[in-house]
Amino acid sequence: xxxxxxxxxxxxxxxxxxxxxxxxxxxxxxxxxxxxxxxxxxxxxxxxxxxxxxxxxxxxxxxxxxxxxxxxxxxxxxxxxxxxxxxxxxxxxxxxxxxxxxxxxxxxxxxxxxxxxxxxxxxxxxxxxxxxxxxxxxxxxxxxxxxxxxxxxxxxxxxxxxxxxxxxxxxxxxxxxxxxxxxxxxxxxxxxxxxxxxxxxxxxxxxxxxxxxxxxxxxxxxxxxxxxxxxxxxxxxxxxxxxxxxxxxxxxxxxx
Ligand code: DGL
Numbered sequence: 001x002x003x004x005x006x007x008x009x010x011x012x013x014x015x016x017x018x019x020x021x022x023x024x025x026x027x028x029x030x031x032x033x034x035x036x037x038x039x040x041x042x043x044x045x046x047x048x049x050x051x052x053x054x055x056x057x058x059x060x061x062x063x064x065x066x067x068x069x070x071x072x073x074x075x076x077x078x079x080x081x082x083x084x085x086x087x088x089x090x091x092x093x094x095x096x097x098x099x100x101x102x103x104x105x106x107x108x109x110x111x112x113x114x115x116x117x118x119x120x121x122x123x124x125x126x127x128x129x130x131x132x133x134x135x136x137x138x139x140x141x142x143x144x145x146x147x148x149x150x151x152x153x154x155x156x157x158x159x160x161x162x163x164x165x166x167x168x169x170x171x172x173x174x175x176x177x178x179x180x181x182x183x184x185x186x187x188x189x190x191x192x193x194x195x196x197x198x199x200x201x202x203x204x205x206x207x208x209x210x211x212x213x214x215x216x217x218x219x220x221x222x223x224x225x226x227x228x229x230x231x232x233x234x235x236x237x238x239x240x241x242x243x244x245x246x247x248x249x250x251x252x253x254x255x256x
Contacts, residue, residue: 003208006031006219007199010058012043013136014229015170017237019082022196024218024240027203031216036233037251038224042132044104044168051106057251062104062168065112078202085198086165086191087116093187094163097121100156102128103167113167124159128152128168135170138232141177149174149181163187173236221249 007027009020013036020034035058037043043051044062051066064081090099099121101113108127117123130148139145156164164186166172172190179188203209210216218240222229226246233241 001207002211006033010035013038013041018172018192022192026196029212034220036222044106062106065110082191082195085194089194090165090189091120099163100161101165101167165189221247
């Protein structure tokens with residue numbers, strides 16, 4: 001059995017493109033629809049109730065920790081979040097049992113990663129609110145960003161982490177910078193790749209894989225400026241963004 005429906009991926013902006021890239025790599029025949037709610041970016045510094053409202057209109061880390069239960073019930077399709085896949089991979093990767101997680105204010109405040117990893121590891125969490133703005137501006141290497149990273153990471157290094165979970169979909173785009181600051185001995189866990197493996201598992205086990213003939217459609221829409229989104233997305237995700245161009249959409253009332 002096969003299912004031609006697309007995989008939906010959504011985020012507050014371009015961050016979820018890291019997850020979309022990983023999904024396209026693992027599932028090259030699947031159509032994909034990506035929605036970036038750039039007009040309301042950033043989500044991660046807003047109250048959880050507000051993020052839940054946004055999420056139910058459309059569902060990143062900040063969205064998942066606020067609303068994934070509601071989304072799964074309403075959507076009636078398999079919903080795969082990023083917190084559990086990243087947490088599982090970190091538990092497997094750590095050698096000394098001391099793990100760090102970085103995310104937005106909302107993600108860290110909800111304690112979702114702390115709950116997901118439980119007593120399996122000693123977890124040190126740090127909110128890195130400045131990161132997403134840099135990424136949304138296309139900056140993954142400025143001196144200002146490196147200095148912010150040093151400040152955020154110092155307490156985690158002092159705590160002796162040997163594994164760091166990138167608990168925000170924007171952060172895999174900062175992997176080079178983060179690894180440089182942390183040094184080669186700290187394992188970075190990208191929830192994008194781990195999540196893509198879970199999506200693969202869901203589609204295979206529920207017999208929802210798309211037919212393998214033909215070229216799948218990858219569609220990208222944003223609530224913000226489509227030209228700006230396209231420029232960033234081509235750099236962060238790749239040429240698939242060019243196939244249809246980026247369309248602007250409005251979301252209000254979609255789930256009401
Ligand atoms: N990329 C989102 C996440 O994974 C957060 C970005 C934002 O603050 O909007 O949490």
